[in-house]
Amino acid sequence: MSAPPHSPHGVADLCAAGTALYEQALRDGRVGAGQADTAAPCLLSLGLLHPVVDDLAQLEPVPPALVLHRLLRASGARIAEERHREERLAALFEPLMRVTGGPAAATEPGSLLILSGTERINGAITEAMAEATSEVLCVQPNSHYSGPRGEAAQPVAMARDQALLDRGCRIRTLYQHTQRHMPLVLARYEQLRGDAEARTLDEVTDRLIAIDGAVAFIPAGEDGRLALEVRHPALLTYFTTTFDRLWRLATPMYPRAVRRPSLDGVTPRQRAIAALLVEGHTDAVIADRLGMNVRTARVHIAKLAATLGSDSRAQLGYLIGKSGILDREQSQGQGSGPAG
Template identity: 70%
Template sequence: MTLHPEHRAEDLCPAGTQLYEQALRKGRIHIEDLAPAPCLVDCGLLHPTVEDSNWLEPVAPIVALHELLRASEERIASEWRRKERLAGTFAPLMRISTGRPATADTSANRLLSSSQQINQAISRAMAEAQEALSVQPVTHKSQVHEAAQPVSLDRDQALLDRGGRIRTLYQHTQRHVPFVIARYEQLKGDVEARTLDEVTDRLIVIDRSVAFIPVSNTPAVALEVRHPALIAFFVTTFERLWRLATPMYPEAVQPPSLNGVTPRQRAIAALLVEGHTDAAIADRLGMNIRTARVHIAKLAAALGSESRAQLGYLIGQSGILDQEG
């Protein structure tokens, strides 16, 4: 007897794909038909019917995809929080070691303690670079980043002129920000941008050999990272978020609405159910608190809610969080 090879849902085998399609067309299959593809149960694509456990019915693809993406996002978020804790733990220790002879390990990371140092380090790293990956969340320092736009544009265009590639992740709220739009109207070359409801802290990875990350919430302080293991982790995190993101440039795709509920409304609904305040929701989604409250009011009106407590209950009953985001 040949054992069925283990695999994940994104690597669904041909037998599994064929049997899942059959189950979707017929509405159910007998458990004996599962033999060629037991992976469908392991991946959560088939489950026993309530009436008879000898029959299996398919989970709707949109529901299955939502659950799988949510699990992936949770893993990424967990790993990113671990990265932030590690950076926060070791940043003060690296200050203590300043002035001591650098070993191979300590020279792999360098603390940059001013905006000038950060910009100079990024410029040096990009001088001959062929690739730049970055995550640009909405922060209280957005005006500072806007003021630095000319310098950033010159660096990026020089990279593109060498035949390099630039990819950037933003939050959905930045899709229509004038200075963000203007940036892509000026850049010429292999440049792409995508958006998500939530992104990680600011990240720049250049040529997959050096990265720049913020140090906690300290203004104008960053960590220059050259350790190969950390760089590999940052790149993997970026690539996974990139696959989940919605294209913004060069071909814009609007985040899809399902049953009249927008992705932003679903994101707000999820945070409301988790018990976050209006201020926390605004911060997480990169919008001001007034805009967040407008969206919450629209959501409450759509669901017929008269109070915050009732709104949480109605969100759960509506099923909007079970839709694909």
């Protein structure tokens, strides 16, 4: 039976097998090279064992004091290099800070900052969330979860979200109704542990992540490669106020899901489509705003037409207005919105 694979690690993370064999070598004075190759090859690569001069089939231990001295010297060199790097950065940016003028420019972080590249954006969000102490507000439209980009972003988001929840913080997220049964979204709430809530709307704004009312991130381009980091107090107040108003109008999805009622055989999704039809939007625009494909939108339009007895697009708009379904939905929403 072959030995289990040996995962690479450093001296600070010495494996149990390596520790046991190194202790044996210190007690006995040496161990067999074959034994080390099988049980703990890390001891050779980390310089804790070396071949005996007159018997290459045997390995003897390097004294722990010598190993510790060597490691501390290397650590000291790294610390010194980091200090030199800090000095070089300070020397580089000090004159530049004087050029940009004024003590405010030198001491206060920018209220608006463009972030370029997925790695830079994720790094900034992760750093801000690591400092969070209260609550994160998120708006996640359907487009963010579509395709490979959404799947690739999920593990990164899950790790930082769970770390935040583990610190006792809260996460509230708004999705579109079309995402209520999306596997990627469902998997997220099956795995997260802590104070996480989710609600849904027919339409949501573009993506938003607002952290503690102190910083927010919004898209600055259509391809997701540019983001705007916002620290301006007035804008942050606007974002959080808008989110809270949408939250009160939204339908709970997690941790307790609420089923949206139908009115006279017209489903909530069909009512949302009806509202956009009355506004004169095309099938493509309706599909985009509600987070579905055009074919699905047309299926819902056909079902709505059949329910209302319409034979044409023009007649459908007239019958929607005559039926009063949009008026009743509005009055129902004003009277029984979920508590915030």
